[in-house]
Amino acid sequence: MNPNLSRRHFIKAVIASSVAAASHAGIQSASAVERHRGAVERLISLNINGRTRRVDVLPQETLAHTLRYKLGMTGTKIGCNRGECGACTVLINDIAHYACSTLTHSVRARAVLTIEGLQSTDGTLHPVQQAFIDELGPQCGFCTPGQAMSAVALLKENPKPSREEARQALSGNICRCGAYDHYLNGVMRASGQS
Amino acid sequence: MTDYKHIGKDFVPPDILGKVTGKAKYAEDFRVDGMVFARLYTSPIAHGKVTHIDTSALDTMEGVIGVLTADDVPAVEAPNAAILTNSPAYIGDPILAVAAVDELTAEEAMTRIKVTIEALPFAVDPLDSLIEGGPDAREEGNIFVRSREGSGFRTVKWSQQQVDEFRAGKEPTGEFTDEWSYGDVEGGFANAEVIFEAPFVTTGYAHMSMEARTAMAYWQNGTCYVYGSAQSQSFWMPGLARLLGVEMSKVVLISENTGGGFGSKIGAYPIAALPGYFSKKLGRPVQLRITREQEYYIGSARVGFQGWIKMGFARNGRMTAADVFIIEDIGPNATGGDGSSAGGAVSLVYDPAAMRFRGLPVLTNTTPRGAQRGPGQNQIAAVMAPLMDRAARELHMDPLEIRKINAVNSDTTVYAEQLPVTSAYMTEALEKGADMFDWDTKYNQPRRNGNKVIGVGIGQGYHSAGTKGFDGLIRITPDGKIHLHSGIGNLGTYSYASTTRAAAEVLKCEWEDCVIHHGNTEANLPWSSYQAGSVSTFTHTRANYVAAMDAVDKMKAITAETLGGVADDYDIDGERVFNISSPAQGMTYAAVAARAIQLGGAYSGASYPDDIHEITQRAVQNIAGTGLIGVAKDKLAQEGVIPGLAAAFVEIELDLETGKYDILDYVGIAECGTVMHPQGLAGQMKGGAVWGMGMAGLERHVYDPQNGLPANVGYHQCGIPTYLDVPAVIRTSAVDLPDPQNPFGARGIGEPAMGCSVAALTSAISDALGGHTFGRTPVSRDMIVNHIAGKPQSFKPQQTNNF
Numbered sequence: 001m002n003p004n005l006s007r008r009h010f011i012k013a014v015i016a017s018s019v020a021a022a023s024h025a026g027i028q029s030a031s032a033v034e035r036h037r038g039a040v041e042r043l044i045s046l047n048i049n050g051r052t053r054r055v056d057v058l059p060q061e062t063l064a065h066t067l068r069y070k071l072g073m074t075g076t077k078i079g080c081n082r083g084e085c086g087a088c089t090v091l092i093n094d095i096a097h098y099a100c101s102t103l104t105h106s107v108r109a110r111a112v113l114t115i116e117g118l119q120s121t122d123g124t125l126h127p128v129q130q131a132f133i134d135e136l137g138p139q140c141g142f143c144t145p146g147q148a149m150s151a152v153a154l155l156k157e158n159p160k161p162s163r164e165e166a167r168q169a170l171s172g173n174i175c176r177c178g179a180y181d182h183y184l185n186g187v188m189r190a191s192g193q194s
Numbered sequence: 195m196t197d198y199k200h201i202g203k204d205f206v207p208p209d210i211l212g213k214v215t216g217k218a219k220y221a222e223d224f225r226v227d228g229m230v231f232a233r234l235y236t237s238p239i240a241h242g243k244v245t246h247i248d249t250s251a252l253d254t255m256e257g258v259i260g261v262l263t264a265d266d267v268p269a270v271e272a273p274n275a276a277i278l279t280n281s282p283a284y285i286g287d288p289i290l291a292v293a294a295v296d297e298l299t300a301e302e303a304m305t306r307i308k309v310t311i312e313a314l315p316f317a318v319d320p321l322d323s324l325i326e327g328g329p330d331a332r333e334e335g336n337i338f339v340r341s342r343e344g345s346g347f348r349t350v351k352w353s354q355q356q357v358d359e360f361r362a363g364k365e366p367t368g369e370f371t372d373e374w375s376y377g378d379v380e381g382g383f384a385n386a387e388v389i390f391e392a393p394f395v396t397t398g399y400a401h402m403s404m405e406a407r408t409a410m411a412y413w414q415n416g417t418c419y420v421y422g423s424a425q426s427q428s429f430w431m432p433g434l435a436r437l438l439g440v441e442m443s444k445v446v447l448i449s450e451n452t453g454g455g456f457g458s459k460i461g462a463y464p465i466a467a468l469p470g471y472f473s474k475k476l477g478r479p480v481q482l483r484i485t486r487e488q489e490y491y492i493g494s495a496r497v498g499f500q501g502w503i504k505m506g507f508a509r510n511g512r513m514t515a516a517d518v519f520i521i522e523d524i525g526p527n528a529t530g531g532d533g534s535s536a537g538g539a540v541s542l543v544y545d546p547a548a549m550r551f552r553g554l555p556v557l558t559n560t561t562p563r564g565a566q567r568g569p570g571q572n573q574i575a576a577v578m579a580p581l582m583d584r585a586a587r588e589l590h591m592d593p594l595e596i597r598k599i600n601a602v603n604s605d606t607t608v609y610a611e612q613l614p615v616t617s618a619y620m621t622e623a624l625e626k627g628a629d630m631f632d633w634d635t636k637y638n639q640p641r642r643n644g645n646k647v648i649g650v651g652i653g654q655g656y657h658s659a660g661t662k663g664f665d666g667l668i669r670i671t672p673d674g675k676i677h678l679h680s681g682i683g684n685l686g687t688y689s690y691a692s693t694t695r696a697a698a699e700v701l702k703c704e705w706e707d708c709v710i711h712h713g714n715t716e717a718n719l720p721w722s723s724y725q726a727g728s729v730s731t732f733t734h735t736r737a738n739y740v741a742a743m744d745a746v747d748k749m750k751a752i753t754a755e756t757l758g759g760v761a762d763d764y765d766i767d768g769e770r771v772f773n774i775s776s777p778a779q780g781m782t783y784a785a786v787a788a789r790a791i792q793l794g795g796a797y798s799g800a801s802y803p804d805d806i807h808e809i810t811q812r813a814v815q816n817i818a819g820t821g822l823i824g825v826a827k828d829k830l831a832q833e834g835v836i837p838g839l840a841a842a843f844v845e846i847e848l849d850l851e852t853g854k855y856d857i858l859d860y861v862g863i864a865e866c867g868t869v870m871h872p873q874g875l876a877g878q879m880k881g882g883a884v885w886g887m888g889m890a891g892l893e894r895h896v897y898d899p900q901n902g903l904p905a906n907v908g909y910h911q912c913g914i915p916t917y918l919d920v921p922a923v924i925r926t927s928a929v930d931l932p933d934p935q936n937p938f939g940a941r942g943i944g945e946p947a948m949g950c951s952v953a954a955l956t957s958a959i960s961d962a963l964g965g966h967t968f969g970r971t972p973v974s975r976d977m978i979v980n981h982i983a984g985k986p987q988s989f990k991p992q993q994t995n996n997f
Contacts, residue, residue, distance in 0.1 A: 058298075069296070069297070072225070073216075074216070074219065074222075074223035075215070075216020075217065076216070077220075077404075077405075077453075078222075079404050079405075079486065079909075080486040080908060080909055081485065081486060082486065082908060084486075084908055084909040084910050085404070085909050087404060114216070115215065115216035116215070116216050116217075118215070119215055125214070125215070129214040129215060132210075132213075132214045133206060133210050133211065133214055135873075136204075136207075136210070136688075136873040136874065136876075136877055137214070138210060138213040138214065138686070139454075139686030139687065139877055139881060140403070140404060140405070140451070140452060140453045140454040140455075140685055140686030141209070141210075141212075141213030141218055141451060141453070141686065142220060142403075142404035142405045142451075142453030142454060143404050144213045144214055145216045148214060163922050163923070164922060167917045167918070167922045168917075168918075170917055171916055171917040171918045173917075174404070174909055174914055174916055175404070176402060176403055176404045176454050176456070176914060177404075177454055177686050177877075177881045178880060178881035178882070178883065178884025178885055178915065178920070179877060179880070179881055180880075180884060180917050180920055181880045181922075181923065181924045182876075182877055182880065184917075184922060
């Protein structure tokens, strides 16, 4: 948690976004926007995929929104915008987070890794990406970036997970196509276990 | 088995790289200059009439660009779905849209709009509407019948006694609107050794595709460019043009990637046309992003059933007669047909000697219904499996044996018309699955261990799996590239790509030299089938085959014309056309393509067959003169029903204290003719298995009967299966016997893959509970606990949508 953002503010913002989600599934509550527009520092620096990005961020703005609408990084998907599906999963200091439920202001001074940052500059795919191709992991592909980021987070912490450990680690990522078995095959392959 | 170069081999579909890198663009990922963002205002009540809309507060609101109401779009006759409506018939029915410079502003604008709606009576359970004095979901009536003889509203009411008897599990005596039969049903029951009747309910539930149905559109020189979330590609075009009110030649659809559809995005749906109308009104590109809740509302749902079935069996286990009655919950837009499809599935999968089906489609004010993976076939598969077990038990038979005795085979005749099938090998599927699963051992194992009990079950799935008459289009260019034009959609099955391998097989070319064109009207795509109904594999291996054969014929003719002799003197291999008696004499595909351009006519696409669809004609016109064109309509012989079949075996461990069960083993066997793409087939079989697990125990609609409010609009509330709801390993295989009516023997599989799963699970749950049949999906934990405790369930018999 960013020390500049108090727990109280964080919770209030989450509640505000939940209220909006419950009505018209908005990205922020209208009243909160009115209240905070121009009230705090908005031009902030973010560390995204190893690069410093200067971006104008509203106080209640979620990281998923910033990535997609401010930085044009549409690899991070919004499936539910309420922390249920994991399509928006990114790594923050190597830990998997739902970007739709993370306030952008809270990730200042932290390293954000998105699906766009997995591939090497020379074009080499991350082992998880390659394994997902080899195992035909994706079907429709909409959940794939989130699945990949959860798998990457797991392998950073546990390079040789059991299939059951992988199943638990990815359980926050819904795949409506039901490609779970293929994604798990991908994780096992990426970890050199198949 | 034929030694193919491409068929039956895995390959890397070209779109998968974008999916794993995040570069794949879905509708809401596109941005164009000047684009504005729209949001929907949807009905907060289940049924009503909009009497006033006040958007005056937006006149001075900074950032608001415009408003679109039902007055700005074509009116639609009830009960069909409109783009926007002033007569909302369910919570979530779109009433208006606001466009603004960003989503936040559009969202905020919603809070400043005042919409006055006069409430009307509503119904969320068909039986509540059917009972005398009950509310009608539409002012015009509570029934809508769609038929060739004429469609229309009806009002049908059953007496209190008739509803009570139906709830009590007795044969319905109320009015129905649909009926078909074959054989001597009464005689079949008279000759039966065992007869039983059973009521059933299969609750509807949301499709909940991962990608909500966002769309973006703009107009350029009179053409509307639509970036949509489309399950099909070319098949969308006529409907999309109709919705937009323009000629088909004035619409371009871009849908390279679609985040799931499962039947909910087969054809162009009304909301996909909203950005087109809004863009025309504003003169700017408009993107309408649909939220998760709105996707629940307008993203459609499976048809629910409330039914009754009577079955008779001879001493040897053969089903002598079946009598099926189904009340369909067809939502507010009268989108159903699942009931009759379910009856058809009974006739095919279990082959009763005689059968009758009766149906009644009832309107409700719940989310609109639509085809969902095995519409009808999969609901009835869930119902039938435990009943087949019951028959086996009463006849002292093994559940596997009674299924084999009634299994569909290549000589079976099906449906009311008793049509032939192209081929069917259900017995082989059952035997293969039983072997993989080790049925005999698992069926005869000790079942009880403390509060845990083992259950085993068998399921069978079916859906028709092919059609015919669509076009194929390929092109060989002077650089030697083989361009495979695929007009089917890309929703994750990879069949848009795997079916083009039929053309590559005919052309005997290297896959690396092939380029697939898909996902964009401007990629010059042929008229192709809907990407649904498990049809694409059968249908488009045929279409690609005929196009490639046309190309081969032309290449031989060109070579003969250039090098001498006649076409029959030549054959192809190694991307060369060569003289059979003197193989060194020949031309490369690249050289033939260059020559085709010189020769023109049909070779280069300057002319083309009269019988190809206008969409294909336009595609050929656009690529004419760029290479050798192979184009043809599929007129290959085809007769009878094309079945996609699957069998599944499952073992569960059920906790008698909590009602929770774990799936210990799952084996799914595909019977879809020749395997085209092993990895893709495994993906469909496993994904279908997960869907079946969701339907069997988790997914359902919940509507508040007092206010008509949906209580589960999110993923978890809907019960979408997660990693932890399904086994870590799902085993699959295939019978892999060719179908005679496809050049490569292939049929489809997507939907049976689910039907066999849900059936195997309802069978296994029943087995674990000593043969108790709930006659209901989903079988929730509280239902199991209540049953074990001998307590009544929390819902009335036959109640639906509200437990």
